[in-house]
Amino acid sequence: MSLTATLKHVGHVRLGKLEKGEKGLITQIGGIEFSVETVQRLMEMGFLEGATIEVLHQSPFGGDPIVVRVRGSLVALRRNEANAIEVLLDE
């Protein structure tokens, strides 16, 4: 399953590209540049398809890492790993 193909859908962005305050729905997780371990860890932390997500904070130094709210908890992650998560932005 190719992530790049689905990314062409309008409105779909990678979580790592989101700004503070933006929110949406996780549509897909994975991608060839990410190890199975990273993807599974993300899933175990609650990053699963269908979950709502919101970027709450970003680091004062270069805006990376970010803090997101997902499945009832706050999770900090670097933008690089966040790019494994594809989000459909809220209108």
Added chain:
Amino acid sequence: MSKLITQIKKTYDVALAGNPNCGKTALFNAITGGNAKVGNYPGVTVERKVGRALLPDGSTLKVLDLPGTYSLNSRTLDEEITRNILLGKHALEPMPKALIAVVDATNLERGLGFVLELRELGIPLVLALNMVDLAKSRGQVLNLEILSRELGIPVVPTVAIQKEGLEKLLAEVCLLKSDLKPAVLIDWKKPDQNQIRSRFAEVDRILSLSIVQATQPALWTERLDQIVLHPVLGTCLLVLVLAFVFQAIFSWAEIPKGFIESGVSWLGDQVGLWLGKGPLESLIVDGMIAGVGAVLVFLPQILILFAFILVLEDSGYMARAAFLMDKLMGKVGLHGRAFIPLLSSFACAIPGIMSTRTIEQRKDRLTTILVAPLMTCSARLPVYSLLIAAFIPNMSVWGPIRLQGLVMFGLYFAGVVIALLMAVIFRMSLFRGPKPNLLMELPTYKLPRLKNIGLGLMERSVLFLKKAGTVILSVSIVLWFLVSYPKAPVGAHEAAISYSYAGIVGHAIEPLFRPLGFNWKIVVALIPGLAAREVMIGSLATVYAVEGRENGIALLGQRLSEDWSIATALSLLVWYVLACQCFSTLAVTRRETNSWRWPAFMFLYMTSLAYLGSFTIYHLAVKMGLGKI
């Protein structure tokens, strides 16, 4: 005999498993009454905690606290050990007979995923729904019967910090006991992504049935985060907190440290008077009592630092601080959590290295441990002060900035730069691999509990005294022997130390240090200086025979400036920045990494670095004409 058998029959193993931050430690403390024994699993750094829970009928349960993990996937060492124990594959820790799965009631959406994973193991299981008070205050209404029915396991609501629900929890564990059948070894396979998906889909199904009213977002946490994680306010707060912690370990610890030092020397004097001069007196006073003092003197700093760490950790601030620091630490390939150990190492590397426990990934943790002793600890300060005062002219460089201060700053700065540089190098060589990810939960803010902090401090102190302390004490006694024997011959000209084993070794290896500009007196003084860096001053005073005189230090400085060139002094300063002149650091590294391999490596790399650095500086200085005495 029969009594023994009934005793064994009564003990019953139950293990606690759950996500980090679910209050598992508090629950463990509550059911065991804080009588835990802490140790390590052999060969690894993962902590092993066991205790006993007293049941109403007078029998006890042996309780094991498993490391907090998000899954059994074995990416981290914690997970691997938890999984091996739960699958009955751990060599020394048998599979527990029952499990208490602990979940944070305010975070069921994630916590229950791990419970379902545990359920597949076939070990009898009870669910402790912890922190139900917080969940209730956030509006959660839960149908426990449905939850228990859908999960297929008993569910007990608990509030660990108020000891609520504990009796019921233990009663449920005992009920498991009655219909206990030996758990079958199952053929466990790493779940694939679809299995994780379906596991969480099952969580959603169960929750949709059992949740009557959903939990509101943690309002207070999110409000506080508006300040704590604010780009400007949050950074200011972080700087304030760090400055406060640093100030505390640097200066508050000095007061109890002074008490300990004067107490130990008073005790030594008393024992000395009572025994009279002699070899036995020397062994007891200079060897043993001084050795115990060398161990105890670290306790104030360890206690103060860990009090802060436990408060920061329990309150939920630590994860936020790690988040704020992550960008900076990430540049040298370290985790955001590495900053507390590194900062603490400015006071002393011992508590610094002990505090690397908060770093999850093994590679991150080892890198941090290896570079921590390069941070300028307070024991280097007396050596720096002595040499700078004796050799660096007290002239103004620019306005109020004087050369002596500038050199002092340079030494501190060099330590930091080289520590960070070495972190980059270790990351690219020894601990190569993908950049560690941050991925860290920010727990909700909670008021830290005095009792849990007290227990945590007890654990740390006992571990330090028992494990590192014994090594430090025995090495101190060995060093005492080396500097005391054999005695100087009658009518000797040199100081007694130069006839001792330390003196003999010093003379023997002196040619090795000649390229650094060190004379044999320096080399001899370096040997007892291994016990603690500042001891070097006393040893120099002994070798230069200014010991015990009035204005000893000033006199020593004067003697040194008559005997050494500036190049030699600079070379020794650089040696002190880089060398691992501290046996206690090696002992605590051995304790924290559970092998002699890492302290050996630490000693070798730091000594090589120091040799290279001192050699370069000495020859540069000689070229600049500073080689004359």
